[in-house]
Amino acid sequence: MPLWYGGDHNPEQWPEQMWAEDVALMRRAGVTLVTVGVFSWSRLEPSEGRYDFGWLDRALGLLADAGIGVDLAVPTASPPPWFSLAHPDALTVTRDGVRLTHGSRDTYCVSAPAYREASLRITRVLGERYRGHPALTMWHVHNEYGTPCHCDHSAAAFRAWLRRRYGTLDALNDAWTTAFWSQRYSDWEQITPPRATQYLPNPAQALDFRRFVSDEMLAHFREQRDVLRELTPGVPVTTNYVMAGWASVDHWKWSREVDLVAIDHYPSGQGMAAAEQSAFAADLARSWAGGRPWLLMEQATGYVLGPRVTPKEPGEIARHSLQHVARGSKGVMFFQWRASRGGAEQWHPGMVPHAGPDSRVFREIRALGEALKRIPAPPDGPVLDAEVAILWDEEAWWAVQGPGLPSAEIDYLSAAEQAHRVLWRQGVTACFAHPSHDLTACRAVLVPSLYLISDEAARNLAAYVEGGGTLVVSFFSGIADEHTRVRLGGYPGALREVLGVRVEEFRPLAGPVTLTDFGAATVWSEVVHLHGAEAVARYPGGGPAVTRHRFGDGTAWYVSTRLGDSGYARVLARAGLTGSGVPGVEVVRRRDLVFAINHTGDEQPAPVRGIDLITGDPVPGVLRPGECVVAAREDTGGPADPRAR
Amino acid sequence: MPLWYGGDHNPEQWPEQMWAEDVALMRRAGVTLVTVGVFSWSRLEPSEGRYDFGWLDRALGLLADAGIGVDLAVPTASPPPWFSLAHPDALTVTRDGVRLTHGSRDTYCVSAPAYREASLRITRVLGERYRGHPALTMWHVHNEYGTPCHCDHSAAAFRAWLRRRYGTLDALNDAWTTAFWSQRYSDWEQITPPRATQYLPNPAQALDFRRFVSDEMLAHFREQRDVLRELTPGVPVTTNYVMAGWASVDHWKWSREVDLVAIDHYPSGQGMAAAEQSAFAADLARSWAGGRPWLLMEQATGYVLGPRVTPKEPGEIARHSLQHVARGSKGVMFFQWRASRGGAEQWHPGMVPHAGPDSRVFREIRALGEALKRIPAPPDGPVLDAEVAILWDEEAWWAVQGPGLPSAEIDYLSAAEQAHRVLWRQGVTACFAHPSHDLTACRAVLVPSLYLISDEAARNLAAYVEGGGTLVVSFFSGIADEHTRVRLGGYPGALREVLGVRVEEFRPLAGPVTLTDFGAATVWSEVVHLHGAEAVARYPGGGPAVTRHRFGDGTAWYVSTRLGDSGYARVLARAGLTGSGVPGVEVVRRRDLVFAINHTGDEQPAPVRGIDLITGDPVPGVLRPGECVVAAREDTGGPADPRAR
């Protein structure tokens, strides 16, 4: 099966006379799949119950005639103005009680009955109209779920969710430690979302609300999915995850419900940092998909985060795309096909820029389409072998975004990114695992500042090490239980035994200190007592900073401070984790193919041999700056990604 | 006719026994005009319909007896507390839905019927009482219009304004690109002001709301003006514009409605920067007045913007005042006569400071009054010749303050200020012109990052160059149409032909780069293709950065990045725009007079000859540091300010 190639196509933004020209351009570019209708609700249903499908019929017809598939959207991410006017109670309310208005996107409360009903109606109508349409390839429900609401509908749904979770108020009061600050609830009706309050909020309430928001949105997704599955069995139903600093939903849970994991990826860094972030995002997506193929649903031809929108440098569009394909994406999709003239995102880059097809960007898009035709999509089943797992848990991330922690500089995302980046630079392709996953197949497991660890996960990690595994734990991991309650008796309560240490005090750092090994340490330090472990590096005052502990048949390392990349790499090396890569030359073995991408500005010895699928020629001895090659794989892999079994 | 001299006089803030002393002090200072009653509504109408004019009668009587004229205010900028209590629906609502309360000033919704009615009532009562009063010299409506409101009254008025502007919803949907993010309106009632919403707002909606606010306030002004014109024909009616970073209203439109353009000017810089800003503000005011005289209604004896309030340095009060007079101000007015003891602006400097008349400031005020007696007011008609025009359009400024632009560092005001400053330093007195104005008389036209240019304006600029003009366009000009829709096919869509270039990509800069000429470039760069133009300077990568294009009988320059002052000056020099001035020694030729102001701390050769009107002595060969002279003009001017015809 070929790779999908394309992007969001929004014909409703353009005069109808341009549509055929657009389809012709798509064919020139090698486009095979477009996402249509993500933000078309107000056009499809101009007023309540009155539908206008003519334009969509014509647009889909043109695409079908050209052999281009359609990822057809259920447009629930942006209800029309008439809906907001008719149902002000279904508008989002902020934690300060401000009822937002339409005029942007995502101005709904996912718990509002009117919104749920309207969502189901438009989904059913679309499903009934387009089932069997020759272009229909996939359903795309909503867009980047993740907008919380604090209104009374949300409050009622939150309470219902809490009743299901806790059963009794006593259990909730205990889990939330409501004894602190006189917050004990005597009736379910007293509970609200974490709205604006006087001073620090309750961290367990804040965490449960984020869990609830994720579950509530998932319920909304499942409602649409079930309608679509009923109407069009066999057509996969997906939704596009937003990859961002705010961790909108619990992606492990969601990935059990979608037919295809799909992500939107916009790097916040540029150059090498963008390449690192692309690999990170792609490995996350594949891990969420259980090690199996997934789809890059959105990326951009430029950099859109940060204070400046800039085009990607020549070649970057292709390199980032191939990073995703190498790691299991079934295609390369962009937001959006054609850069908008107007509207809030008129400066978001497109496959066809404002300048039109006579442009470097479009020429690169065409060349990329040409290349992708020659690379097969990843077959079903495990995409690649990944021997090292990084623990990923959005609940723990949410908890560390909570109020009142001992340092505002503890950052789960950057700790996970560091772990991944250091491996990537050494040519080690990592996967991500939930703390409760079976880890026995992993050569090593890295735990990056995972504040919150359940009893079950703690037992899982201990069993993994006992069975011979290598565990590398970073500071502020295993501190709290799943209700954000600190585990007592010495930190890190969940991991004291396996690590063979007992931490008596945290001493966050204002500036750097230098360890006896591994270089500078920042952000954090601890008073560590050895209870079986040995000190591998020490703080200036002599206390253990990095420790190693034989436990059962395995070894558990503890890094009680934040190291620089090179220091952390040296810890991993001491733990036996080294790769053979050339920094910046990415090599990924995807089943029977090898992808090699030279992210550097220099020529590099080619790390693979054979015929390059892209050029059809033998892989040369040297990769040019920025060059990518894809060749048949010669070696056979080690143990597969543990998530892919 | 003599120049006016004075300031805001607020007798209601002081015990009545001080009033006579104040009038005597005014006479000592040479005061001829005072603004009275700007914030007196609650004193004039202590409760609804009950008036107390006795104190104002007595205050105006004292002034009339002393031969001091009165700029009598209609006090609508600050409704009394009783009004807010009776009409909470007439209080300002923020975009977040917060209904502001009284307790400051400007707490009204200009669209609220109760406010409009109350405004008209107090205006009529004042007009009827004081028509024919011997002191009545001018009417001063409101104060510094510019406070937007987002309430339902505003929403209804905004919708009515939109119906008038667009006629049909289809036209509005098209202009606003509501196809993006499902914002298509199917009923006028669905439209609101740009209130708090989830994420980026619609830029066209945001721009139209600013246009509406300007027009709605202008309607309020016109209502009061018409009452006053009816009651006191022949007495000019004005309002004072606030000159600030936020561009409150569309001053070109407003200036067609006032009998006298009046501005308030408070420099944000100090020293030489304050002098530059004074010249900028005065040239803007004169341009708005069609090149004819206008009035500096407010300035201060100290610097009030920024983190510190400080007195102006010795001599600065006079120098800034004469800058305005040289550029056409009919007087020199201050806020306020006497610094307040209490209230929110008790630390705003006055003509009489807290220390009282025995003070440096008051001595300078007296000396300035003495000097102004000897300088005639500018006669009606064109004030001076200004051969170089800078394009000024507040609509374009508003658009560039909108959401989601490719760089947050694009700043129209600073671009316009740079253009003006560079000319000022070379002794070139510039004017400002709207993009649609007749520019044929201009030696050159500078276009400073004018994002939004209409088709009509684009044709105007092309015709200007074709006819032999010199156009210097800075980056990010001519990008969007009047609905903020990007012009496609290559930037800058509105000016590609006249500039002979096609810009394929924008590449905002994070740091500086050095061009082959004109020095360092910051903020912005572009991929420029030459289509008839030639490259005058190039980026480090070799692409054109500054270009020149012969077009018809004229020449169009394009500066695709932000240059430093000296680099921009060198571009202007290459375009033939050089002056003969000594930096910091300002020379302005106002009809038959020459004003020379030495802003430097050094002695400078006197640039004029003849008798100094201020001293009555011959102008010495050398200007002392800070010295100002005014002499009869010997030469004859070139072409007049094109706006003055």
Next chain:
Amino acid sequence: MPLWYGGDHNPEQWPEQMWAEDVALMRRAGVTLVTVGVFSWSRLEPSEGRYDFGWLDRALGLLADAGIGVDLAVPTASPPPWFSLAHPDALTVTRDGVRLTHGSRDTYCVSAPAYREASLRITRVLGERYRGHPALTMWHVHNEYGTPCHCDHSAAAFRAWLRRRYGTLDALNDAWTTAFWSQRYSDWEQITPPRATQYLPNPAQALDFRRFVSDEMLAHFREQRDVLRELTPGVPVTTNYVMAGWASVDHWKWSREVDLVAIDHYPSGQGMAAAEQSAFAADLARSWAGGRPWLLMEQATGYVLGPRVTPKEPGEIARHSLQHVARGSKGVMFFQWRASRGGAEQWHPGMVPHAGPDSRVFREIRALGEALKRIPAPPDGPVLDAEVAILWDEEAWWAVQGPGLPSAEIDYLSAAEQAHRVLWRQGVTACFAHPSHDLTACRAVLVPSLYLISDEAARNLAAYVEGGGTLVVSFFSGIADEHTRVRLGGYPGALREVLGVRVEEFRPLAGPVTLTDFGAATVWSEVVHLHGAEAVARYPGGGPAVTRHRFGDGTAWYVSTRLGDSGYARVLARAGLTGSGVPGVEVVRRRDLVFAINHTGDEQPAPVRGIDLITGDPVPGVLRPGECVVAAREDTGGPADPRAR
């Protein structure tokens, strides 16, 4: 009487099986007093009118059996969730009109009738139940009063307060200068708290609202106190003041109403800065207590303010505690006994840390308990002699936090801290005095940027100097009257005569300048004219910067700018204020004892002799780094603290 020792004990946060263990640990630590029930309302009254005292009975019983006293709290600082649900009108409203919700603490309006009634009910029920309880040692009303509310209940109470204060609207309009910006009130109903408004608010309104908030909370306190006094005569009633940068209430006024002044102290600095702040806070507390004993009700074993929570360094807990005891605290109390597992402040350090009793912190707590047993509590009556007074007035501080001042860098707290710190380093123990206090016994009086001074206070200061006193006034003192109205005719209006200067202009500084003496000056400068005073140091331009004036039998110094610590110290030295201390070695003479604390990291000559009460051994000749000794006092004191008479 022995010193109290203990902290907040919150048994309701822990399983009941841990309570006995906790009490045993307390005995090991030498704990004699615990505060119980501060945040227990929702546990004590789970729903309206239904009480659950069983747990508290058992907890107090355990304590009584162990001989540990109880500071029993009236839990009004955090109403239960049921209360908020039943009385939404009693929730706090922000100035923006956001009605806060429960979920933190302090979510009440102190003026809401429902809250006042519920407060009285729970107070009476508690008082009735526990009067005569053997453990009951003290009543602890509320917690850290200081949360303002802007709701309609507050507005009504504010208006009633204003009527009592001003009698007539004319008086209020005059005091508030409502003539500015048309704010004149014609009916009491028009007046509101300073809610969100368009622009700068009225500074007099803002100040009076802060006075009102303080008085309104004091009325709430007095209501509970009166119930408790009625039920348990003889048991002292207190409340714990929060010492913070925002000056919650008027502590001079409050201290007349409490039976025991009690403060919570959390230093924002660390190391030597924390020691300086501890001395500052303790001297304030003693001064509020009229020079008599008081109580340190809360401190922490770590640093909790700022971006990082860190443990105190070894020895600091004891050193800070002894600083307070030396200055008159009747005990050493902490928040809290045991660090919480969950809740918003789970990372607030405790006497028993998360790591448990096997920890450095708990070992220090035990050692401190041991030491405190050997030091007697301060007897009733004056604690110590303090010859130098620093003027302290929270009303003046509030005024300087108001809008629109000439510099945002004027900071009363840091000015007062500098004055205190400079004396502390020289071994001079200072006290604080209200500007209207009798100062005749003071060797010197320091006035740190006291913006607002009443006529009465001005006369008091003049009389003090006339009678032979030494006054050292820092810039921006005596500028305004009690209604924030500037005193005219030259600054500082209230102090011109006694200082012998007239200040014509303020010239806030953007950067430092160097004076002819006393080093660098920052933040502020003035144009000072000498009217009897002589210049002791001058600005670079030659104007007087520091002046001295013989007035009557005394001398008044004026420092018209901000000096560095060493410069200010040299001014004090010139004014005759020097001590004999070794910097960092604190020596405090408390009646018949001398406390010596070596805050430095070096050995220091012991400044006292005799038997160390802590060790029972003779004081060695040298204090080790960080060492504290307490010995009998040999010398006899000078004049006592003037507040202690």
